[in-house]
Amino acid sequence: MREGAPDSEDFPEPPGLRRLRRLVTALTITLIVGVITIVGLLVIRLSRVTPPPELPASVALPAGESARAMTLGEGWVAVVTVDRAGAERIRVIDAETGAERGLTEIAPR
Structure with missing residues (x-):
């Protein structure tokens, strides 16, 4: 230390500054823990392997x-069909039994 320079022990830290320093430290630790938690959750969820949905062996249409078009859901298959007259329908078919669960007519344009 230099001769005549004020020593830090001569000037104690003001209570407001001490409180602010502790608050900033606590918020920094909270931020770091939060970022680590979010990154960990993303890694866990994105690395999980889900089996692809099973396609039915065949789908019988009228x-x-x-x-x-066709789309899969849990236990059902939706098929967009068109007949010779051009009428379109959405048929919901049970994936296991092949039975029709629902029918929706699509209005022409």
């Missing part, structure tokens, strides 16, 4: 209708 005579004269052809499939335009």
